[in-house]
Amino acid sequence: MKITVIGGGSWATAIVKILSEGNVHIKWWMRSIEDVEHIKKHHHNPNYLSSVEIHPSNVKPYTNLKEALRGTEWVILAVPAAFVTDAVKSLTESNLEDKKIISAIKGMIPENNQLITDFLADKYAVSHQNMGIIAGPCHAEEVALEKQSYLTIASPNIKLATEFADLMRCRFVKTSVLSDIYGVEYAAVMKNIVALACGITHGLGGGDNFQAVMVSNAMQEIKRVVDVIAPMERDLSASAYLGDLLVTAYSQFSRNRTFGNMIGRGYSVQAAQLEMNMIAEGYYAVKCIYEMMQKHAVEMPITDFAYQILYKNASLRKEFEVLKGKLK
Ligand SMILES: NC(=O)c1ccc[n+]([C@@H]2O[C@H](COP(=O)([O-])OP(=O)(O)OC[C@H]3O[C@@H](n4cnc5c(N)ncnc54)[C@H](O)[C@@H]3O)[C@@H](O)[C@H]2O)c1
């Protein structure tokens, strides 16, 4: 079994580690030639999860994407959404033809507020039947430590989801499947916004009592949004939805919460981004969801709060008071 993994960050590295537990050959694409050389020589990613050992017998790093795709059956996209268009710009439809494509990305393309699966369908004519997504509460850092984790593979094609779930199951990762690809994808985008907002309010002095109320309200906000965009019966208490919201909102590893916390403590967006050296998808997601939902009359106090602060330069204290008034 040959699999291409696209992306050189934390989540791509964690996915390579999980897949390496099985009997697969991984062609791992990343932008940086220096990183590829480092991995070939030292068997570790120099910048992300550098404790993870990369086994040269089943993992080969590449900087040429077309070569990395040649002869593989599965393709996993794991670059932040803002860089996807750029990462795959050398490809044409034929490079992805007959491949099963899995998005591990929890974000939207900022230029046109598009989900990754819709981008793949529009730009590369990939059928949704040939796609899936990796979801669920799972931090790359805990994968590196081999802590027991749970992933959900969502696809309208349950056979494809099940095949991929089998590939991702290992000693420390349990997998399950769902058919609700849109609901899961949008819920993952929304949970990043919530975590970022939790970070901001924490930075402003909000306590655990406030955050618990915010996370409960967030679940209702996510339901309102997802019900409008992708209506269907779904159990939002499943770990792909609620679990992912909880891990992001409460974990010390959360990029989005950390980023928000810096904003709440007075950092500018640019300073927070520079200090993190990691991408907080929620920053872009706030604008995507805010703009997308303008044509729908949906109450979104948490998204509005983050949007006013991040994109309208509104007063942090004033917006915090507005949010306090809106939560129940
Ligand atoms: N980290 C996790 O625990 C985790 C878990 C689940 C899903 N995800 C999702 O995986 C996706 C990737 O996130 P991550 O955590 O691996 O990212 P990361 O912050 O660890 O890594 C950033 C990546 O972006 C690349 N990058 C930075 N600037 C770039 C630019 N200008 N152009 C192109 N590439 C650039 C870097 O090379 C690196 O590969 C995100 O959508 C995230 O939501 C992450």
Ligand SMILES: O=P(O)(O)OC[C@H](O)CO
């Ligand atoms: O918690 P974050 O903000 O680092 O996001 C990472 C993943 O989405 C958690 O499942």
